[in-house]
Amino acid sequence: MRTPTLILVCALASACVVGPKHKMPDISVPDAFRGDQKAAATSLADQSWWGILHDDELRSLIDEAIRSGYDVQLAAWRVEEARANAGIAGSELYPQLSASAGYSNSQPSQYEFGAPIPVLKNYDVRVNASWEIDLWGRVRHLREAALAQYLATDAARRGVQLTLVSEVASAYFELRALDLQLEIAQRTAEAFKKTHDLFNRRLEAGLASSLETASAAASLATTNSTIPDFERQIAEKENLICFLVGRNPGEIHRGAALVDQLLPPDVPAGLPSDLLRRRPDLAEAEQQLVAANAEVGVTVADYFPRISLTGFFGGVGPQVSGLFDTGKTWSIGAGLVTPIFQGGRLKNQHRAAVARWEQARVHYEQSVSNAFSEVSTALVAYQKLAGVEKEQADAVENYRDAVDRSNSRYLSGLSDYLEVLQAQRQLFPAENALARTRFDRLSTLVQLYRALGGGWLEPQHAS
Numbered sequence: 001m002r003t004p005t006l007i008l009v010c011a012l013a014s015a016c017v018v019g020p021k022h023k024m025p026d027i028s029v030p031d032a033f034r035g036d037q038k039a040a041a042t043s044l045a046d047q048s049w050w051g052i053l054h055d056d057e058l059r060s061l062i063d064e065a066i067r068s069g070y071d072v073q074l075a076a077w078r079v080e081e082a083r084a085n086a087g088i089a090g091s092e093l094y095p096q097l098s099a100s101a102g103y104s105n106s107q108p109s110q111y112e113f114g115a116p117i118p119v120l121k122n123y124d125v126r127v128n129a130s131w132e133i134d135l136w137g138r139v140r141h142l143r144e145a146a147l148a149q150y151l152a153t154d155a156a157r158r159g160v161q162l163t164l165v166s167e168v169a170s171a172y173f174e175l176r177a178l179d180l181q182l183e184i185a186q187r188t189a190e191a192f193k194k195t196h197d198l199f200n201r202r203l204e205a206g207l208a209s210s211l212e213t214a215s216a217a218a219s220l221a222t223t224n225s226t227i228p229d230f231e232r233q234i235a236e237k238e239n240l241i242c243f244l245v246g247r248n249p250g251e252i253h254r255g256a257a258l259v260d261q262l263l264p265p266d267v268p269a270g271l272p273s274d275l276l277r278r279r280p281d282l283a284e285a286e287q288q289l290v291a292a293n294a295e296v297g298v299t300v301a302d303y304f305p306r307i308s309l310t311g312f313f314g315g316v317g318p319q320v321s322g323l324f325d326t327g328k329t330w331s332i333g334a335g336l337v338t339p340i341f342q343g344g345r346l347k348n349q350h351r352a353a354v355a356r357w358e359q360a361r362v363h364y365e366q367s368v369s370n371a372f373s374e375v376s377t378a379l380v381a382y383q384k385l386a387g388v389e390k391e392q393a394d395a396v397e398n399y400r401d402a403v404d405r406s407n408s409r410y411l412s413g414l415s416d417y418l419e420v421l422q423a424q425r426q427l428f429p430a431e432n433a434l435a436r437t438r439f440d441r442l443s444t445l446v447q448l449y450r451a452l453g454g455g456w457l458e459p460q461h462a463s
Helices: 002-013 056-068 070-091 138-204 210-245 272-278 280-301 345-411 417-451
Strands: 096-106 120-133 306-317 328-337
Touching: 056 070, 056 138, 056 210, 070 138, 138 210, 138 280, 138 417, 210 417, 272 280, 272 345, 280 345, 345 417
Parallel strands: none
Antiparallel strands: 096 120, 120 306, 306 328
C-alpha cells in the first residue's frame, strides 16, 4: 500500500511548477495607421486574394506556387519536424516502458566440478519501467517550449507562403510592365523609323539637310538598343516566376494587360490592434517569446531535486513454462538527484535563458513596430502614387498631342526637324514612366495586402 500512496503523493505534488509565468509585453498600439483617413474596422486584408487579383493567369500562378513552391515545401517539412519534437518533449511526462528477453545455453567443464554437468539453459524475460516525477515542472516547461516552437514554425510556414505568393504577384505585374515597355519601345522605334525615312526622302529631294537625317538615325538607333534589353529582362523575369512556382525555366502565359489590371480606389487598413493577430511573423515572434519564457522555467527547475521511479517485472528460469511461476522476479525503487555544487553552471544557464527571453521580447516589439511602419508606408504610397499616375497620364497625352502637332508643322514648313525630334524624344520616357508608375501602384497594393496579413492562403472559390 505504501508504494501506490507514494506515487499518488508525488503526482499531487507535481502540480507545483516553478519559473515565471508567460506574460506578453505591453505594446503601444496606435488608434489608426498613419495615412488611413477613415480608420474603419474593415480592412483590405478581410478580402480573399482572388477577390483583389482578377487576372486568371496570375491566380493560376499563385495556386501553383502554394502547391509546388520550393520554399513552401521546405517550410511544411520544418513544421513536421517541430511537431515531432513537441511530441518527443511531451513523451517525457509519461512512464517509459521497455521489454527485454534473453536465452543462454552453456556447458560447464567437468574438471571444474569433478563430474559431468548437464547443459544449462536459462530464459530471462522482463519489463522495465522508469518515470521522472515532474515535481517542479521541468518536463512540462520543456514540453511548453517545444509546443511553442511548433506553433512558431507553423506561423513561419504561413509567413513563407504569404511572402511567396506576394513575390509571384509582384513579379507577374513587373513582367506585364516590361511587356508594355517593350511595346512602347517598338512603337517608338517605328515612329523614329518613319521620321528617318521622311528625312531621308527629303534629303534626296534636296529639301532637308544631312544633319536632320543623322539626328533621326541616332534617335532610331538609341530606341532600338532598348528593345533587346527589355527582351532580356522579360526572359529573366519569366525564369524567376518559374522558379517561384517550382517549374523549370520557360515562358509564362499572360492574362490582362498592365493597364487593365484592376486597382481598388479605396484600401481600408483596418484597426492596428487587428494586425497583431493577422500577421504570421508577429504570431511567430509571440510563440518564440513563449518558448523563451518556458526555457527560463526549465533553468529554474534545474535548481531543485529530480525524483525518478524505476522498476522491473519478469522471470528467470530454465524452462519457459516456469518464468512467471517459481522464476518470477520484480523490483521497484526511487532515486533522487539534487545539485550541490555546479561551479556556477546552473546560475549561468538561468542567466543565458533570461537573456534569450529578453532578446525574444525585443524582437517581438521590433516586429510589431516594423509591421505598423510597413502598413503605413504602403498605405501612403498607394494613395500618393494614384496622383502621380494621373499627372503622368496627362503628360503622356500632351506629349502625344505635341508629336502630332510638330509633325504637321514640319510638313507645312512652319518648324524645323528639331521640334519633331524633341517631341518624340520626350514622349518615349514619359510613356515608360507611366508604365512603371502603374506597376508601382500594383506592387504597392500587393505589399499593403501582405503587410496587413491578408488571406492569401484561403481556398479559392469559383469566381
